[in-house]
Amino acid sequence: xxxxxxxxxxxxxxxxxxxxxxxxxxxxxxxxxxxxxxxxxxxxxxxxxxxxxxxxxxxxxxxxxxxxxxxxxxxxxxxxxxxxxxxxxxxxxxxxxxxxxxxxxxxxxxxxxxxxxxxxxxxxxxxxxx
Numbered sequence: 001x002x003x004x005x006x007x008x009x010x011x012x013x014x015x016x017x018x019x020x021x022x023x024x025x026x027x028x029x030x031x032x033x034x035x036x037x038x039x040x041x042x043x044x045x046x047x048x049x050x051x052x053x054x055x056x057x058x059x060x061x062x063x064x065x066x067x068x069x070x071x072x073x074x075x076x077x078x079x080x081x082x083x084x085x086x087x088x089x090x091x092x093x094x095x096x097x098x099x100x101x102x103x104x105x106x107x108x109x110x111x112x113x114x115x116x117x118x119x120x121x122x123x124x125x126x127x128x129x130x
Contacts, residue, residue, distance in 0.1 A: 002046035003039055004059070006096040008091050009050045009123060015057050015083070018050060022079040026082075030074040037073075039097065040065045046076055049098055055086040056104050076109065083107045 012018045022029065037043060047059035061078040068074045073097075084104040 001061070001073045001100045002044060003042040004046040004049055004100070005037070005062070005095045005105055006049045006051055006056065006089060006092070006098050007095045008093075009057075011054055015052060018052060018058060019081055022060065022081050025079045027079060029060075029077050029079050030066075030068075031077060032068055033073050033075060033095065035073060036065060038097075039098075040073075047082075047103070048075070048095070049084070049089075049103065050081075050089055051089050054091060056084060056089045057086050058083050059103075059106075079092065083112075122128060 009018045010022075012021070032046070043062050044064055046062050049056045049059045051057070058081045060081050060111060063076045063078055066074045066076060084106055087104040
């Protein structure tokens with residue numbers, strides 16, 4: 001299975017707000033990063049897992065990588081978001097690799113994510129309980 005990555009949904013206050021960002025963008029979106037990931041070839045077909053309030057909450061498929069006009073790299077992703085079973089994850093700058101074994105499962109059709117309060121998710125993760 002392809003390698004995935006995590007990224008903070010910076011500025012989002014709710015999962016619905018994250019979905020709204022992607023609904024307004026057509027079929028693909030581009031995330032700009034300074035450097036092309038060393039393992040980019042392994043990541044095509046993987047996903048960007050979005051962190052909201054210290055939890056992985058949704059994912060979008062990585063379609064490819066392109067060079068941006070300014071020399072940076074664009075990560076091309078599908079705008080179809082797939083909600084996942086929330087899993088605690090510390091926020092970080094930029095993006096991080098995510099191995100298959102650490103990826104949360106997708107929610108079944110019709111299921112809704114039940115997010116923990118962010119401070120509780122953070123504390124439980126620090127204690128190693130989730």
